[in-house]
Amino acid sequence: MCGIFGYFGSRLAYPLLLNGLRRLEYRGYDSAGLSVLDGGVRTLKAVGKVKNLEALLDTCPLAGSVGIAHTRWATHGVPSTQNAHPHQDCSGKIAVVHNGIIDNYKALRTLLESQGHVFTSDTDTEVVAHLVEEFYEGELEEAVRKAMLELEGTYGLAVVHADEHKIVAARKGSPLVLGIGEGEYFLASDPTAIAEHTRNVIYLDDFNVLTLAEDGYRVTDLTKAPIDPKVEKITWEVEEIERGGFPYFMLKEIYEQPSRILDTCRGRMNPSAGEVYLGGLREVSDRLLKARRIVISSCGTSWHAGLVGEYLIESLAKIPVEVEYSTELVCKEPMLGPEDVFIAVSQSGETADTLAALRLASSRGALTLGIVNVVGSSIARQTDAGAYIHVGPEIGVASTKAFTGHLTAFVLLAVYLGRLRGSLEASQASQILTELAAIPAHIERILERNEDIREIARVYSRSSNFLYLGRGINFPIALEGALKLKEVSYIHAEGIPSAEMKHGPISLVDETMPVLFILSKGDGSTRVLGNMEEIRARKGRIVAIVPEGEERATAYADHLIRVPEVHELLSPFLSVIPLQLLAYHAAEIRGCDVDKPRNLAKAVTVQ
Numbered sequence: 227m228c229g230i231f232g233y234f235g236s237r238l239a240y241p242l243l244l245n246g247l248r249r250l251e252y253r254g255y256d257s258a259g260l261s262v263l264d265g266g267v268r269t270l271k272a273v274g275k276v277k278n279l280e281a282l283l284d285t286c287p288l289a290g291s292v293g294i295a296h297t298r299w300a301t302h303g304v305p306s307t308q309n310a311h312p313h314q315d316c317s318g319k320i321a322v323v324h325n326g327i328i329d330n331y332k333a334l335r336t337l338l339e340s341q342g343h344v345f346t347s348d349t350d351t352e353v354v355a356h357l358v359e360e361f362y363e364g365e366l367e368e369a370v371r372k373a374m375l376e377l378e379g380t381y382g383l384a385v386v387h388a389d390e391h392k393i394v395a396a397r398k399g400s401p402l403v404l405g406i407g408e409g410e411y412f413l414a415s416d417p418t419a420i421a422e423h424t425r426n427v428i429y430l431d432d433f434n435v436l437t438l439a440e441d442g443y444r445v446t447d448l449t450k451a452p453i454d455p456k457v458e459k460i461t462w463e464v465e466e467i468e469r470g471g472f473p474y475f476m477l478k479e480i481y482e483q484p485s486r487i488l489d490t491c492r493g494r495m496n497p498s499a500g501e502v503y504l505g506g507l508r509e510v511s512d513r514l515l516k517a518r519r520i521v522i523s524s525c526g527t528s529w530h531a532g533l534v535g536e537y538l539i540e541s542l543a544k545i546p547v548e549v550e551y552s553t554e555l556v557c558k559e560p561m562l563g564p565e566d567v568f569i570a571v572s573q574s575g576e577t578a579d580t581l582a583a584l585r586l587a588s589s590r591g592a593l594t595l596g597i598v599n600v601v602g603s604s605i606a607r608q609t610d611a612g613a614y615i616h617v618g619p620e621i622g623v624a625s626t627k628a629f630t631g632h633l634t635a636f637v638l639l640a641v642y643l644g645r646l647r648g649s650l651e652a653s654q655a656s657q658i659l660t661e662l663a664a665i666p667a668h669i670e671r672i673l674e675r676n677e678d679i680r681e682i683a684r685v686y687s688r689s690s691n692f693l694y695l696g697r698g699i700n701f702p703i704a705l706e707g708a709l710k711l712k713e714v715s716y717i718h719a720e721g722i723p724s725a726e727m728k729h730g731p732i733s734l735v736d737e738t739m740p741v742l743f744i745l746s747k748g749d750g751s752t753r754v755l756g757n758m759e760e761i762r763a764r765k766g767r768i769v770a771i772v773p774e775g776e777e778r779a780t781a782y783a784d785h786l787i788r789v790p791e792v793h794e795l796l797s798p799f800l801s802v803i804p805l806q807l808l809a810y811h812a813a814e815i816r817g818c819d820v821d822k823p824r825n826l827a828k829a830v831t832v833q
């Protein structure tokens with residue numbers, strides 16, 4: 227996902243632009259660039275890390291107190307200096323940075339080339355620079371507005387012109403946040419690049435046009451009508467986006483989980499009374515009461531959280547639940563209607579596939595809820611209601627604390643729905659909520675075993691493949707553990723329901739195929755022990771995640787990781803922690819870029 231940062235003020239721009247790009251590195255990128263207004267538009271670009279751009283600036287510092295900058299995650303055109311942003315027009319007076327995809331860029335490029343425009347890159351973005359140039363008649367804001375009318379697809383844009391001391395920005399489908407400082411303004415794709423400067427922000431909406439000028443900021447719509455957007459406050463502290471002594475954000479965020487689960491619960495439950503309070507759902511409670519079915523839609527780790535949510539809601543609220551990959555939901559004609567509840571689960575709130583599924587559900591009249599982490603994100607703003615998980619900014623590309631934050635939100639939602647619809651007694655709700663309140667302490671105990679888990683990761687860090695097996699509510703955890711291992715250590719891993727092994731995958735097992743089992747106290751554990759025996763008989767090496775007190779697994783496992791025993795429905799909170807640590811340590815031991823794995827972005831804002 228690309229990153230945009232802009233500065234308008236009186237300080238030297240380029241150091242601030244570089245710092246803003248460093249704050250956005252976690253989003254994933256392959257090149258970077260910036261433009262400043264310095265007697266004209268001065269542009270520098272570099273392939274690779276922001277430090278390569280910084281090296282250019284060390285030799286060629288730029289004056290100017292207004293500028294725009296960009297980290298590019300390539301969608302159209304290979305990572306190269308020519309394809310890096312900012313992109314300029316023929317006159318060299320206009321520079322544009324863009325996050326999103328211009329769907330009709332080929333047609334626009336053909337038209338613009340027929341009008342004499344000469345292109346220098348393979349990107350979709352460059353058409354914006356030439357389009358603005360085509361419409362420019364002395365007023366940049368107006369030229370950008372006209373260009374927007376021609377663009378199809380998604381964009382977060384920032385544009386400068388050599389003849390105007392301004393930045394003009396616009397969005398459709400890709401986030402842009404304005405930071406309001408003391409006599410200066412900051413523009414960014416997300417608030418992590420703004421928080422150290424100001425806590426006063428405006429989350430732009432689709433089709434907003436923002437102009438930053440000497441006389442302040444102005445927001446208008448496509449008809450030039452003024453808009454008076456709400457100024458909101460960033461609620462978290464800057465140190466939350468620092469590593470705080472940890473070698474990687476991923477490890478920091480794994481260790482944050484106990485406190486973050488408490489943050490998600492804060493003010494939302496009374497365990498002794500068996501009550502849950504979700505203020506964001508109050509206005510839609512009547513529709514929740516009558517809901518026929520729940521459809522959960524998300525991607526990746528958030529999809530795994532949705533699978534756990536299915537077990538929780540069906541067990542506690544007795545409502546039928548379907549969990550869909552957002553990427554797949556948009557490929558079919560979903561039977562969604564006004565009696566259905568559609569839940570979009572997302573850490574970033576910007577995942578294009580989930581946004582597309584959300585819009586489809588909305589068009590069918592379903593009640594749409596968002597379970598999201600990033601405040602003010604697109605999914606949070608486009609759903610009818612919802613609940614933030616409040617786990618703070620998640621910087622590591624591999625999602626960890628947001629996953630357990632989503633699990634927490636699903637426990638609260640399942641209890642809330644169960645109590646609302648009368649399918650859950652207060653005493654049952656009280657038991658679940660009391661056990662939920664104890665989960666952070668249980669996780670702390672698992673984290674104390676980090677070094678033991680690191681040694682197990684070392685044993686398997688040279689493996690090429692891994693099978694992760696889980697049953698029931700822990701099958702989604704097998705999927706999640708496999709995804710974590712894949713995405714940060716590049717070891718191929720596959721999550722499979724434990725009992726499915728005998729239906730094919732067991733053919734993979736020999737002494738070179740390690741197999742990880744997740745056991746919990748349910749009745750499935752006996753059957754899983756049988757699955758372990760089948761693997762053992764074929765010389766497969768076994769790692770087992772087992773509840774304390776489960777001694778039978780000792781006979782089959784090469785390595786045991788014990789976790790505290792809890793209610794079956796809450797066991798995913800604990801079984802996932804060793805899997806997060808195994809993935810982290812395997813990646814670190816293999817010398818991988820743990821926080822920024824190759825090819826990955828923190829939020830995938832393109833479909």
Ligand code: AGP
Pocket residue numbers: 525526527528529571572573574575576577580623624625626713827828829830
């Ligand atoms: C998880 O570790 C991955 N980074 C990825 O699967 C992620 O969960 C997925 O892209 C969905 O992102 P979202 O939660 O921001 O919508």
